[in-house]
Amino acid sequence: MAKVKYYYDENTLSYRKIAVKKSDKYRKVIFSFLGVVLIAFFGFIGFSQILMSPSERAQKRELENLKFHYELIEKRLEESSSILSQLQERDNNIYRSYFEANPIPEEQRKAGFGGVNRYKNLEGFDNSDLITKLTKEVDILSKQMVVQSKSLDEIVELAKEKKKMLAAIPAILPVKRGDFYVASGYKMRMHPILKINKFHKGMDFTAPKGTPVYASGDGKIHRAQRSSTFGNVIYIDHGYGYKTIYAHLSKMVVKRRQEVKRGDLIGYVGNTGLSVAPHLHYEVHKNDRAVNPINFYYGDLSLDEFANLQKTSEESQSYD
Structure with a gap:
Protein backbone atom coordinates (compact mmCIF):
# COMPACT_ATOMS: atom_id res chain seq x y z
CA MET A 1 0.00 0.00 0.00
CA ALA A 2 1.42 3.37 -1.05
CA LYS A 3 2.25 5.78 1.70
CA VAL A 4 -0.03 8.83 2.06
CA LYS A 5 1.88 12.08 2.48
CA TYR A 6 0.53 15.21 4.25
CA TYR A 7 1.53 18.82 4.60
CA TYR A 8 0.61 21.44 7.28
CA ASP A 9 -1.72 24.23 6.04
CA GLU A 10 -1.02 27.37 8.08
CA ASN A 11 -4.22 29.02 6.91
CA THR A 12 -6.53 26.29 8.27
CA LEU A 13 -4.15 25.15 11.01
CA SER A 14 -4.62 21.54 9.87
CA TYR A 15 -2.89 18.74 7.92
CA ARG A 16 -3.88 18.09 4.29
CA LYS A 17 -3.12 15.21 1.90
CA ILE A 18 -0.52 15.77 -0.87
CA ALA A 19 -2.28 14.99 -4.17
CA VAL A 20 0.01 13.16 -6.67
CA LYS A 21 -0.62 13.95 -10.36
CA LYS A 22 -0.83 11.05 -12.85
CA SER A 23 1.83 12.65 -15.11
CA ASP A 24 4.28 12.65 -12.20
CA LYS A 25 3.56 8.99 -11.64
CA TYR A 26 4.28 8.11 -15.30
CA ARG A 27 7.45 10.21 -15.36
CA LYS A 28 8.72 8.46 -12.26
CA VAL A 29 8.01 5.05 -13.76
CA ILE A 30 9.79 5.94 -17.04
CA PHE A 31 12.89 7.29 -15.30
CA SER A 32 13.03 4.24 -13.10
CA PHE A 33 12.84 1.97 -16.16
CA LEU A 34 15.61 3.86 -17.98
CA GLY A 35 17.78 3.72 -14.91
CA VAL A 36 17.36 -0.03 -14.72
CA VAL A 37 18.24 -0.40 -18.46
CA LEU A 38 21.39 1.73 -18.18
CA ILE A 39 22.54 -0.09 -15.09
CA ALA A 40 22.00 -3.40 -16.86
CA PHE A 41 23.87 -2.27 -20.01
CA PHE A 42 26.97 -0.95 -18.26
CA GLY A 43 26.83 -3.88 -15.91
CA PHE A 44 26.86 -6.26 -18.88
CA ILE A 45 29.86 -4.51 -20.48
CA GLY A 46 31.79 -4.60 -17.26
CA PHE A 47 30.78 -8.18 -16.68
CA SER A 48 31.81 -9.19 -20.22
CA GLN A 49 35.20 -7.56 -19.74
CA ILE A 50 35.60 -9.46 -16.52
CA LEU A 51 34.58 -12.70 -18.27
CA MET A 52 37.17 -12.21 -21.14
CA SER A 53 40.21 -14.37 -20.69
CA PRO A 54 43.70 -12.82 -20.82
CA SER A 55 44.30 -14.36 -24.26
CA GLU A 56 41.04 -12.86 -25.57
CA ARG A 57 41.97 -9.45 -24.23
CA ALA A 58 45.43 -9.78 -25.82
CA GLN A 59 43.85 -10.83 -29.10
CA LYS A 60 41.54 -7.81 -29.01
CA ARG A 61 44.48 -5.47 -28.42
CA GLU A 62 46.36 -7.17 -31.27
CA LEU A 63 43.43 -6.66 -33.66
CA GLU A 64 43.18 -2.99 -32.73
CA ASN A 65 46.93 -2.64 -33.24
CA LEU A 66 46.74 -4.37 -36.64
CA LYS A 67 43.88 -2.09 -37.71
CA PHE A 68 45.93 0.97 -36.75
CA HIS A 69 48.97 -0.24 -38.71
CA TYR A 70 46.81 -1.18 -41.70
CA GLU A 71 45.42 2.37 -41.86
CA LEU A 72 48.96 3.74 -41.52
CA ILE A 73 50.24 1.56 -44.40
CA GLU A 74 47.24 2.60 -46.54
CA LYS A 75 48.14 6.24 -45.99
CA ARG A 76 51.80 5.67 -46.86
CA LEU A 77 50.84 3.78 -50.01
CA GLU A 78 48.63 6.68 -51.10
CA GLU A 79 51.50 9.15 -50.50
CA SER A 80 53.98 6.96 -52.42
CA SER A 81 51.52 6.53 -55.29
CA SER A 82 51.03 10.31 -55.48
CA ILE A 83 54.80 10.95 -55.59
CA LEU A 84 55.24 8.27 -58.26
CA SER A 85 52.45 9.80 -60.37
CA GLN A 86 54.22 13.18 -60.31
CA LEU A 87 57.48 11.53 -61.36
CA GLN A 88 55.71 9.66 -64.18
CA GLU A 89 54.23 12.91 -65.48
CA ARG A 90 57.62 14.67 -65.47
CA ASP A 91 59.18 11.61 -67.10
CA ASN A 92 56.73 11.61 -70.03
CA ASN A 93 56.31 15.37 -70.52
CA ILE A 94 59.80 16.67 -69.72
CA TYR A 95 62.59 14.08 -69.66
CA ARG A 96 61.47 11.83 -72.51
CA SER A 97 60.22 14.81 -74.53
CA TYR A 98 63.59 16.57 -74.24
CA PHE A 99 65.48 13.52 -75.45
CA GLU A 100 62.93 12.86 -78.23
CA ALA A 101 61.90 9.50 -76.74
CA ASN A 102 58.35 8.19 -76.99
CA PRO A 103 56.33 8.56 -73.77
CA ILE A 104 55.43 5.38 -71.91
CA PRO A 105 51.70 4.62 -72.46
CA GLU A 106 49.43 4.95 -69.44
CA GLU A 107 48.19 1.37 -69.99
CA GLN A 108 51.74 0.08 -69.61
CA ARG A 109 52.38 2.10 -66.45
CA LYS A 110 49.06 1.25 -64.75
CA ALA A 111 48.68 -2.35 -65.94
CA GLY A 112 47.48 -4.84 -63.33
CA PHE A 113 48.11 -8.54 -63.03
CA GLY A 114 46.10 -10.91 -65.24
CA GLY A 115 45.96 -14.65 -65.54
CA VAL A 116 45.53 -17.02 -62.60
CA ASN A 117 44.33 -15.81 -59.21
CA ARG A 118 47.66 -14.91 -57.63
CA TYR A 119 45.95 -14.01 -54.34
CA LYS A 120 44.11 -17.30 -53.80
CA ASN A 121 46.34 -18.21 -50.86
CA LEU A 122 45.06 -15.11 -49.03
CA GLU A 123 41.45 -16.31 -49.06
CA GLY A 124 39.64 -17.97 -46.14
CA PHE A 125 40.79 -15.67 -43.33
CA ASP A 126 38.74 -13.27 -41.20
CA ASN A 127 40.29 -10.24 -42.93
CA SER A 128 41.01 -11.74 -46.35
CA ASP A 129 39.46 -8.80 -48.23
CA LEU A 130 41.66 -6.26 -46.46
CA ILE A 131 44.81 -8.35 -46.86
CA THR A 132 44.11 -9.02 -50.56
CA LYS A 133 43.38 -5.34 -51.27
CA LEU A 134 46.57 -4.21 -49.57
CA THR A 135 48.66 -6.86 -51.34
CA LYS A 136 47.27 -5.84 -54.74
CA GLU A 137 48.08 -2.18 -54.08
CA VAL A 138 51.64 -3.06 -53.09
CA ASP A 139 52.10 -5.25 -56.19
CA ILE A 140 50.77 -2.57 -58.57
CA LEU A 141 52.92 0.13 -56.98
CA SER A 142 55.98 -2.17 -57.17
CA LYS A 143 55.37 -2.83 -60.88
CA GLN A 144 54.97 0.89 -61.61
CA MET A 145 58.25 1.56 -59.79
CA VAL A 146 60.02 -1.07 -61.93
CA VAL A 147 58.66 0.53 -65.13
CA GLN A 148 59.73 3.98 -63.93
CA SER A 149 63.17 2.75 -62.89
CA LYS A 150 63.78 1.27 -66.35
CA SER A 151 62.62 4.51 -67.94
CA LEU A 152 65.07 6.55 -65.87
CA ASP A 153 67.88 4.16 -66.83
CA GLU A 154 66.96 4.78 -70.46
CA ILE A 155 66.94 8.56 -69.86
CA VAL A 156 70.46 8.36 -68.40
CA GLU A 157 71.70 6.57 -71.52
CA LEU A 158 69.88 9.07 -73.76
CA ALA A 159 71.50 11.93 -71.82
CA LYS A 160 74.96 10.43 -72.34
CA GLU A 161 74.22 9.93 -76.04
CA LYS A 162 72.78 13.45 -76.30
CA LYS A 163 75.96 14.88 -74.82
CA LYS A 164 78.05 12.97 -77.38
CA MET A 165 75.76 14.08 -80.20
CA LEU A 166 75.90 17.76 -79.18
CA ALA A 167 79.71 17.57 -79.12
CA ALA A 168 79.75 15.87 -82.54
CA ILE A 169 77.55 18.37 -84.41
CA PRO A 170 79.76 20.81 -86.38
CA ALA A 171 78.91 23.96 -84.43
CA ILE A 172 81.90 26.33 -84.75
CA LEU A 173 83.73 28.16 -87.53
CA PRO A 174 86.55 26.11 -89.07
CA VAL A 175 88.70 29.28 -89.18
CA LYS A 176 88.87 31.61 -86.20
CA ARG A 177 87.09 34.95 -86.33
CA GLY A 178 89.52 37.62 -87.43
CA ASP A 179 91.68 35.13 -89.38
CA PHE A 180 89.55 35.32 -92.55
CA TYR A 181 88.40 38.31 -94.61
CA VAL A 182 85.36 37.29 -96.60
Missing part, protein backbone atom coordinates in the same frame (compact mmCIF):
# COMPACT_ATOMS: atom_id res chain seq x y z
CA ALA A 183 83.27 34.13 -96.80
CA SER A 184 81.29 33.32 -99.90
CA GLY A 185 78.26 31.15 -99.39
CA TYR A 186 76.06 28.24 -100.23
CA LYS A 187 74.45 29.32 -103.52
CA MET A 188 74.36 29.08 -107.30
CA ARG A 189 77.27 31.02 -108.86
CA MET A 190 79.64 31.17 -111.83
CA HIS A 191 82.60 28.88 -111.24
CA PRO A 192 85.73 31.11 -111.32
CA ILE A 193 87.82 28.55 -113.25
CA LEU A 194 85.35 26.39 -115.20
CA LYS A 195 83.23 29.46 -116.14
CA ILE A 196 79.94 27.59 -115.83
CA ASN A 197 76.98 28.08 -113.52
CA LYS A 198 77.40 25.57 -110.74
CA PHE A 199 75.93 25.30 -107.28
CA HIS A 200 78.43 26.08 -104.52
CA LYS A 201 77.78 23.45 -101.81
CA GLY A 202 79.82 25.08 -99.06
CA MET A 203 81.42 28.29 -97.86
CA ASP A 204 84.78 29.78 -98.89
CA PHE A 205 86.81 31.53 -96.17
CA THR A 206 89.50 33.72 -97.73
CA ALA A 207 92.59 33.80 -95.53
CA PRO A 208 96.39 33.93 -95.86
CA LYS A 209 98.16 30.69 -96.67
CA GLY A 210 99.11 28.88 -93.44
CA THR A 211 96.08 30.09 -91.45
CA PRO A 212 95.09 27.29 -88.98
CA VAL A 213 92.00 25.20 -89.76
CA TYR A 214 90.07 23.50 -86.95
CA ALA A 215 87.63 20.60 -86.64
CA SER A 216 84.15 21.99 -86.14
CA GLY A 217 82.94 19.01 -84.09
CA ASP A 218 84.05 15.74 -82.49
CA GLY A 219 84.58 12.91 -84.94
CA LYS A 220 86.94 10.61 -86.79
CA ILE A 221 89.05 11.41 -89.85
CA HIS A 222 87.36 9.57 -92.71
CA ARG A 223 89.85 10.68 -95.36
CA ALA A 224 92.92 12.92 -95.52
CA GLN A 225 94.17 12.88 -99.13
CA ARG A 226 95.11 14.72 -102.31
CA SER A 227 92.33 15.44 -104.84
CA SER A 228 92.51 16.99 -108.31
CA THR A 229 89.51 19.22 -107.52
CA PHE A 230 89.82 19.87 -103.78
CA GLY A 231 93.61 19.62 -103.55
CA ASN A 232 94.61 18.60 -100.03
CA VAL A 233 91.27 17.70 -98.45
CA ILE A 234 90.10 16.28 -95.11
CA TYR A 235 86.77 14.52 -94.55
CA ILE A 236 85.56 14.13 -90.95
CA ASP A 237 82.80 11.70 -90.00
CA HIS A 238 81.08 13.08 -86.89
CA GLY A 239 78.48 10.34 -86.59
CA TYR A 240 74.74 10.94 -86.23
CA GLY A 241 74.61 11.54 -90.00
CA TYR A 242 77.04 14.51 -89.97
CA LYS A 243 80.18 14.90 -92.11
CA THR A 244 82.39 17.92 -92.89
CA ILE A 245 84.85 18.66 -95.71
CA TYR A 246 87.93 20.94 -95.49
CA ALA A 247 89.48 21.58 -98.94
CA HIS A 248 92.41 23.35 -100.71
CA LEU A 249 94.69 22.96 -97.67
CA SER A 250 98.38 23.74 -97.87
CA LYS A 251 99.12 21.13 -95.18
CA MET A 252 97.25 18.39 -93.33
CA VAL A 253 98.26 17.40 -89.78
CA VAL A 254 95.86 14.48 -89.23
CA LYS A 255 95.60 10.94 -90.59
CA ARG A 256 92.80 8.58 -91.58
CA ARG A 257 90.92 6.99 -88.66
CA GLN A 258 92.36 9.54 -86.22
CA GLU A 259 89.85 10.79 -83.65
CA VAL A 260 89.55 14.54 -83.19
CA LYS A 261 87.70 16.88 -80.85
CA ARG A 262 85.91 20.11 -81.69
CA GLY A 263 88.52 22.84 -81.97
CA ASP A 264 91.47 20.51 -82.73
CA LEU A 265 93.96 21.71 -85.36
CA ILE A 266 93.67 19.56 -88.50
CA GLY A 267 95.50 21.59 -91.21
CA TYR A 268 96.32 24.98 -92.74
CA VAL A 269 94.71 27.18 -95.40
CA GLY A 270 96.20 26.78 -98.86
CA ASN A 271 95.60 27.17 -102.61
CA THR A 272 95.74 23.56 -103.84
CA GLY A 273 93.38 21.97 -106.39
CA LEU A 274 90.94 24.09 -108.45
CA SER A 275 91.41 27.34 -106.54
CA VAL A 276 92.09 30.92 -107.63
CA ALA A 277 93.48 32.20 -104.28
CA PRO A 278 94.32 30.95 -100.77
CA HIS A 279 91.12 30.02 -98.98
CA LEU A 280 89.33 27.22 -97.14
CA HIS A 281 86.39 25.54 -98.85
CA TYR A 282 84.17 24.12 -96.10
CA GLU A 283 81.10 21.88 -96.43
CA VAL A 284 78.63 20.33 -94.00
CA HIS A 285 76.69 17.19 -94.94
CA LYS A 286 73.72 15.70 -93.13
CA ASN A 287 72.69 12.18 -94.15
CA ASP A 288 74.90 12.43 -97.28
CA ARG A 289 73.29 15.70 -98.45
CA ALA A 290 75.09 19.06 -98.45
CA VAL A 291 73.42 21.66 -96.20
CA ASN A 292 74.14 25.36 -95.67
CA PRO A 293 77.10 25.58 -93.24
CA ILE A 294 76.01 29.02 -92.02
CA ASN A 295 73.28 27.37 -89.95
CA PHE A 296 75.90 25.54 -87.87
CA TYR A 297 77.90 28.40 -86.34
CA TYR A 298 75.69 28.88 -83.27
CA GLY A 299 78.59 27.89 -81.01
CA ASP A 300 80.71 30.80 -82.24
CA LEU A 301 78.68 33.80 -83.44
CA SER A 302 76.47 36.43 -81.85
CA LEU A 303 73.29 37.48 -83.67
CA ASP A 304 75.00 40.55 -85.15
CA GLU A 305 78.02 38.54 -86.28
CA PHE A 306 75.76 35.92 -87.83
CA ALA A 307 73.77 38.57 -89.73
CA ASN A 308 76.97 40.18 -91.06
CA LEU A 309 78.45 36.83 -92.13
CA GLN A 310 75.21 35.86 -93.86
CA LYS A 311 75.16 39.14 -95.80
CA THR A 312 78.78 38.90 -96.99
CA SER A 313 78.39 35.21 -97.94
CA GLU A 314 75.48 36.06 -100.22
CA GLU A 315 77.31 38.92 -101.92
CA SER A 316 80.84 37.50 -102.28
CA GLN A 317 82.24 35.45 -105.16
CA SER A 318 83.49 31.93 -104.49
CA TYR A 319 87.16 31.03 -104.98
CA ASP A 320 86.68 27.49 -106.33
